[in-house]
Amino acid sequence: MIQFQDIVKKYRTKTVIEPFSLNIDAGQLVVFIGPSGCGKTTLLKMVNKLIQPSAGKIFVNGRDISTVNPIELRRNIGYVIQNTGLFPHMSIKENLELIPKLKGENSDQIAKKTEELLQVVGLNPKEYMHRFPKELSGGQQQRVGVARAFSTDSDIILMDEPFSALDPVTRNSLQDELVQMQKELNKTIIFVTHDMDEAIKIADKICILKDGRILQYDTPENILKNPANEFVEGFIGKRRVWNNPELLMAEDIMIHEPVKITSKRTVLQAIEIMKSNKVDSLMVTDKNNILIGLVTLKDIQLLNRTAVVEEVMEKNVLAVSKEANLISVLATMNEHKIGYVPVIDTQNQLVGLITRSSILSALSSQLIDLEVAF
Numbered sequence: 001m002i003q004f005q006d007i008v009k010k011y012r013t014k015t016v017i018e019p020f021s022l023n024i025d026a027g028q029l030v031v032f033i034g035p036s037g038c039g040k041t042t043l044l045k046m047v048n049k050l051i052q053p054s055a056g057k058i059f060v061n062g063r064d065i066s067t068v069n070p071i072e073l074r075r076n077i078g079y080v081i082q083n084t085g086l087f088p089h090m091s092i093k094e095n096l097e098l099i100p101k102l103k104g105e106n107s108d109q110i111a112k113k114t115e116e117l118l119q120v121v122g123l124n125p126k127e128y129m130h131r132f133p134k135e136l137s138g139g140q141q142q143r144v145g146v147a148r149a150f151s152t153d154s155d156i157i158l159m160d161e162p163f164s165a166l167d168p169v170t171r172n173s174l175q176d177e178l179v180q181m182q183k184e185l186n187k188t189i190i191f192v193t194h195d196m197d198e199a200i201k202i203a204d205k206i207c208i209l210k211d212g213r214i215l216q217y218d219t220p221e222n223i224l225k226n227p228a229n230e231f232v233e234g235f236i237g238k239r240r241v242w243n244n245p246e247l248l249m250a251e252d253i254m255i256h257e258p259v260k261i262t263s264k265r266t267v268l269q270a271i272e273i274m275k276s277n278k279v280d281s282l283m284v285t286d287k288n289n290i291l292i293g294l295v296t297l298k299d300i301q302l303l304n305r306t307a308v309v310e311e312v313m314e315k316n317v318l319a320v321s322k323e324a325n326l327i328s329v330l331a332t333m334n335e336h337k338i339g340y341v342p343v344i345d346t347q348n349q350l351v352g353l354i355t356r357s358s359i360l361s362a363l364s365s366q367l368i369d370l371e372v373a374f
Ligand SMILES: Nc1ncnc2c1ncn2[C@@H]1O[C@H](COP(=O)(O)OP(=O)(O)OP(=O)(O)O)[C@@H](O)[C@H]1O
Pocket: 011, 016, 034, 035, 036, 037, 038, 039, 040, 041, 042, 043
């Protein structure tokens, strides 16, 4: 959908964008984040040809934009610039309707959409529609800027720190609205911010930039879990996992080699395996390692020792998937009043076991990281 191919930007002798290549899929919200001056605005402005690259190509919907008329290109790309960029001599309504009118959209529909968009960004249409930008606060102007980006039926929206002047409450609700509108209308969005919390909340993918280079381009989860280097780590902060316990997955907190037994073995053998491993329960698997049951010492110690595990095991075993997050694992354990829960992959193969002590040791290793970091 949007493709940067070996883009370079030089101002005289200074290179501000190093060869930069990135693919953004249709319908994705990608956040550019990085320190001031790293090139975020420069990259954004290249997509709608407000800045020309010194080398390299950009493709939008498969078309090399160097061959596309800039005016036509911009009409199809919504843009919220760093300082709103509303036209001062036009009312809010006129600002919102300018591009749709230029594109010849139906005027009743345009008027209806203007009201809807103002509602969405939390501005009463009757009260604000006929005011001029200077009669609005900075934050209100930003909201109009956001509404304007959505006023065209363009597939692509570029947003340069659109929420920077907003209070945290308004900012939060606009972040929610943005993600909802983006998914509903299937927009492709590049969103620039300085705020990692904002990036995590809204991004499908985050591109972390420094000195005109990509340090890491991945989903928020992967960046938080596996930061590419120390700079990224510093940028996201070690506390992140504590602030976002849902990022810890069953895989991260489980014991990897749970003690298990196959179903054709006997009760005697099961008890021996428990004793030698100092556990009081065993996962039962078939020859393909598929979890099919569970035996506990309590349940089998009084049984005939020659009975086969398959006949005496508990067949209804609750398990969690390895992608389940810590919150849902804890909820499952509490709800069913169990002290451990097996972990399975998508083929129902046993991959691990979560116990209260495996959770504690995973969390305490995070805590040690945290103490070292601060
Ligand atoms: N017209 C210009 N002439 C020379 N250098 C420029 C010009 N425009 C931008 N730069 C330089 O290019 C670099 C990237 O600027 P850019 O505006 O893309 O940064 P940014 O990541 O958007 O920063 P911020 O977070 O502060 O908005 C900066 O070092 C800036 O000084």
